Amino acid sequence: MKQKMSFREIRYNEKREKILKNAAKIFAKKGYERASLEEIANQLKLTKASLYHYIKSKEEMLFLIQLQAIQQLRKGLEKVLQSDMDPVEKLTVAIQNHVKTVTQKHVIGALRQQELILPRKWRNEIISERDNYEEMIQKIIQEGIQKGIFNSLQWKISKMAALGALNWIVRWYSPRGALSDDEIADAMVDFILKGFLKNRESI
């Protein structure tokens, strides 16, 4: 049973969220390395001391934004896994969910930066969340194989090829570029499904 949050806690969390969203935008614009806590505080008209009340370091911001993005990925997939869609539909929605999540303005700057630079404790949390997410993708693929729709040959490599194609998007996508997230999602669905399907006609 979840305990009810006090008004103070709700306000604290809202403020923290606002700080994170702002930080993420600055990361996307200037790159994580060149962004400074001072700048993030200035933009929000906070002193560095009051910023510190909510978040202790740039690394903590990076960690929290990455964590929220991966949790959003997982939440998006949970509904899909519980549904009665067939594996092709499930994988389609999973790919769309992935593209939509990583291309969001307020996460792309943080996802461009690898979790490798985080302190071990936080890095391990990100890796464990990501492992969970990858297992959910794996369940969809295995269901497709069991139902005879997906290729079973080297499916683990195909899974990593698909995740690589999707995770790499943050390295080349620009929210101000010529391609919309919808176009990218559609093309990724097409490309990745072809890799998994036994018969192309099933698309």
Added chain:
Amino acid sequence: MKQKMSFREIRYNEKREKILKNAAKIFAKKGYERASLEEIANQLKLTKASLYHYIKSKEEMLFLIQLQAIQQLRKGLEKVLQSDMDPVEKLTVAIQNHVKTVTQKHVIGALRQQELILPRKWRNEIISERDNYEEMIQKIIQEGIQKGIFNSLQWKISKMAALGALNWIVRWYSPRGALSDDEIADAMVDFILKGFLKNRESI
């Protein structure tokens, strides 16, 4: 016309190469962030001062190893582009070349680390080399489209999907893992070609 190198220059370069190979192994083993110049010097039985004669910083090592890997990728493709292979064969060899290059023991540790952490001057050199490489891949895809073998729909996104699948390998491949580089290369060829081909029968 290339000038002939003196014996001294040749020896200097050989020594530098040896240092880089060693550094790369330590990066792969401990991670770039946790590796230290002291450790690299110790392994080669050099003082830090004599190491400094060849290479000035850990960042310079990272830069040089990444640069060599991308140049190796390009060299591998140059021959392919000049050949009279058909686009399917060209893309096949390009994918094999990519997998073989990035999974090498002495480069994987450096490629796992993003070029984003490099000083701007070096980062730009890496990005420019990579752009050149991506243009070569693009030529193969465009040839396939012109000959009516590859799909033209959203081929730029397909190109980035393929490069993402390939570049992501360094994030999950382990030289001591269950999968050999040959198996990964074969599976990647299969997965990526399916994404590009109009008719699967052409594989």
